[in-house]
Amino acid sequence: MSFSFKRLLPHILVLIGFVVLSLAYFSPVLQGKKIYQSDIIHYIGMAQQQKEFAKAEGEETYWTNSAFGGMPTYQLGAKYPHNYIKKLDLTLRFLPRPADYLFLYFISFYILLLCLKVDFKLAALGALAFGFSTYLIIILGVGHNAKAHAIAYMPLVLAGIILTFRKKYILGFLLTTVALGLEIVTNHFQMTYYLMLLVIVLGIAYLVDAYRKKVLPHFFKSVGLLLIAAFLAVGLNATNILATQEYVKESTRGKSELTINPDGSAKEVTSGLSREYITEYSYGLLESFNLYIPKFMGGGNREDVGKDSETYKAYTNLGASPIEALEGSRNAPMYWGDQTIVEAPAYVGAVIIFLFVLGLFLVKGRLKWWLVGGTVLSWILSLGKNWFFVENAKPDSNPITNFFIDYIPLYDKFRAVSSIQVILELCIPILGIFALVRLFNDFQKDEEKLKALKYSVIVTAGLTLVFLLFKSFLFDFESFRDGDYIEAYGQPFIDAVIEDRKSLMTADTLRTLVLVLLSAGTVYFFIKKKLSETLTVVVFAVLLLFDLVSVDRQYVNNDNFTSALRVDKPYQATVADKEILKDKGHYRVLDMSSEGQSKPGRAAYFHNSLFGYHAAKLGRYNELMEFHVYKNNMNVLNMLNTKYIIAEEQGNIFPYTNTDANGNAWFVSKLKAVAGANQEIVALDSLDTKSHAVLENTVFNENNLKANYQLDSTASIQLKAFKPNYLKYESSNSNDGLAVFSEIYYNQGWNAYIDGKLTPHFRVNYVLRALEIPKGSHAIEFKFEPAVVETGSKVALASSAIFGILLLLGIFYEFKQRKAKA
Template structure:
């Protein structure tokens, strides 16, 4: 498929437009500023040791000691050999962050539209609609970069699939392979998984039509080509996929060995996440209407109404200083929906919603079926616990669905499908082959449907009390009930205002299209008018939540945490130990930024460590802290100031024990830690390690073990003992990759005390070394290299074929 010089020039202009638009929206990046993203700040805390080690030594380490007592860096920015897909991704995302992700949204959707034979003007319109969808912007504000990254490549993958089903087999195979490789490399498998649900619906619809049109050979050929493309894409990302799978099995995402809960009751056995955790963020059924009225349910937990709020008037009336009243009214808890909280509504734009409904009447049934099917499925699944029949079915029976949390985020599929159908509907409206009567009828019914919904929403306000289930806790925290009543009035006010706002945009959109059908305005003017309406609509909402105020100096982003006095004091201590901040627990990475921490911030935490917290640490079994070599526990004095309390009872980095307490199951192993004297006794599951038969050891008075070298992926000890002994190490036992050596000779180590490393050692003076050499990285890198070479050859062959084929045809003539 050859591109004319005009087409190439047009596409270059479009790319330039996307670059300018992305930089214009995030214009502070041009001043050297960066957006402060809370999740990225946490990531930097988790990854600091790995990043510092790489910068200092040039060596890529695949283990970090700074978070969760030790874990792989597979999900903390690890770079793998022969990861050429990531290099290609960096070429595409060349703009400063987060403008690079906005550009990716635009260009990905634009490519999809071209694959669907949509002319460039409408393709640009759709790309802007998709890129400025409020959810896609807000995730950039809070730092869900991996999610944004994955969402940017989904339209490209869909474009490749579309080409294959259009019988553009070679081009479709190449685009699907490359786009899917980039999608997987983005490393947000939840978004990829949700997209695959849409592909299943598409495949089912195409199969039905293939049977109807007697095109089964083409259908199965297309499916076969796409499967090969996906397999090749997977293979190019073999290292990251294999490493992630390995870690996931060890994390909270894997199957637990335990069959009891901390209280001793029977534990629900499953291979995924807890049902309540999966559905914790579930969209309310009525709340879904904020797809077309952004603040129908208040918008977010932190709305800025300024001096226009009833809360501001109330506080001024109570004698509060205007500055303090204004500060409060810029952070109003207006959200009153079903979710625990939200940073913004999932608003797709009422203009796009109008065009989406229009598309239902005009677009071919084949496209309507899979786009509407994907939209409705994502909407129903986003309701989570509010639609238990479907949600429980998916959790119980649909493969891998129980591996992902926050089901509300599946609405990203809706946010992809809606602008596609909207643009396709607009394309049909502009076609001269479609009768004017059909177009006018479609516009009429669309106006009636969407207008009626908005009028109904306006009238429904009398049925709501605008109370949130969170309000009671706010009153308990000291919020006056009169102030809460004013906040409820503010919720009602934004409900009404945004409903009227949406009605105005609908009238303007319908009016523009009506004038076009009456021949009063030309197509180009219509496209420009719709583009202006669409941008004013979406950007007007987006700027409420992500704007220049979110940008700070780049230094503040690169160094998101500032050392406190107690951090500085702890850093003066040159021993090797861990620090625990109970205020952070397992949901904060600030401590990891400065010290080797017991806590951290990650969606998939080490499963064994979380078990230790739930079964023991939350029950005040401080022996767990001793085993984890926690020297400093951050506490607060009576005035709320933090200080480091010293734990003098810690076990150290490693210690000899006198006896082994045998158990025969994981349940017995974790229960045995209660009341355990870990300095003298180690608990071993002898069913897992049947060779551990010696249960007592002599530890002479001069026995000692010292840590002599510590790097992220290597540890070295010297020890002396007059008798053969057993040593417990205050390091997390990870079953894959860690090798242990005594005097350079590889020996085995085992899991003890449920989560730690233990080793039998000979008498005398010896050196013990641990090295993290993950086989998964070596094997995966070899697969990735071969697959990237194959993909490169396919692309090269496609380029050669595209030039060779026309010449061959010319020779026949």
């Protein structure tokens, strides 16, 4: 027992160290403060209604009316029965947010390196290099929690795969199942997809190596086990996966039926996102040097260049007061790359990139090639539309990106291709640490190590010297946004900004050069036996922490934290909100105030909003917004039951009551059948939605509908009860009628009942529900009863049971094996 504890003690100490570092970096959490994340603030607004429902009803709603007219909650934090893998995830994230994600970065990468048979000291060093990588910290600052969550489990998945290929079949299988289950539970399928691409690269490297070593049976046995593990991991997450798969077809990520744009021009027809949308955030060729030199391209869109900057002087020359000039210099437009928005550079680190280059010369075999392959693939795909020697690139400029969009399944479902750089941010630290592993072993002669060191210094330090000596010849430091500043402030202002951009690049290039030389010196002294292995690790730990943390703190620090109350309740009701909330009916609100436009989740916090904040809205509703809502088409606003409009005049916010809103439901006298989606959405421009409805011919014929319905003044339909997932109406009509409901049509779960009998309903007016109602008085109910949740929950329960049995059998087998060896 003492021997086992002695072996575990270093890992326990490392674990405690990771907890301390995570809490130290985000120390305000110890005071009860929370990080203010813009994306999470929007999410809180979007999720408020379902949160209140769960608290009041004691159950989950899988539909919310709070945003975009109504949508499923599958991508809004919905909780599912028998989701035990989620419970494990919550257990692992025991630290306060966002320290929990930083801890996951550390521990996951540490386990990966241990599975690669790296000494615990170097594994801990690698975990620091990965966890403090600037991009991974930045996304925590802005609230990309799901992305950070998914990235954190990536190394753990690789650890399970590698253990399996190392013939640790049982442990590898179990770890892969759990790790991949945790990866999927993060619900960021884009990051998981990118991980899959890296796993394919890894698999190719292992396949080639197995072929050369004539061990193909072992390779295919491992692949078979991993496929079973993947199948089980999917099963553990069955409900979310099935629900997402169902929803994505109806969302903006699915195929649109429209072939025209709002202006009438021809639309690019795709099965996923448009090429332009996919490549909107493409990494620049020059921008790639940000990975090595943090402010090579100025840093972020808003940088604090201080009182001694040329930008500060330019503001004062324009007549700004010292306070105004200081404020301007704290938000200086230093970034001169091609991306629209950049919060901070995706800095990997000068020290770890130096070690990565050293690893290129010292490390051999399959490990090197899958890491290099993953790095190169990640970098090329991150360029998106950009390509060599192409300026002002169009969305189809990069042939490799085009190939992936056109031929690689699911690639066209994701945008912001620059984020695939998370793969190189994972691969680079691994190879960098293995450079030290090879440095510390005796398999290579000191002469070979010195030769590798020399070449590494030539490459890394040589590159920085080129930038220092020739920057004015190589770069113009101009941004595509500079024209706006010239128009506003004049050419002298932008000249001053350019001087500050040059200064930032020079300072950070010198910084990188110094760090490279210190790193090279440390390696040199170790080779010359002037430093011990332990002291070398300590020196590199200090260099890494200084290198990465000093950059991280410029963008995410204690200033990002605020009181827990401000985060938990980020929106305060205005006079307009309070006035509208006096109306206890069921209606929608259009927030046109400046705050409502800048904070699209705000209105959803209090009301059923027409707008919201989400990356995967219902596709048809998004098209309705583009064609009509954004243009304030009152016909469309009325049919959506927009009873209140929050307006603003000269800073005063007030509610405008729209007395022309159609209400919750109404009978129409005429149905207009049109040829397709194009004609249906265009027809809404002038349609009298109070008495007429429009629909596609196919829907008209499938439901055996009539073109005309007799309608008299006594016909009525009234909403009597409503919840996010339930609506009840009472109708009275002396004739058979057609009722239109101001509710978003979504046939994957919404069921209509007339007097308790399930009755088919259909879509009209591009997004709304309609139902034929027999004459007389009737009770009509709409219930959201998604079958996918029930089916998925059963699969998740079965998968959890199967994995539990396999886990117990695996533990029993390992125990017997160890006992037999003893």
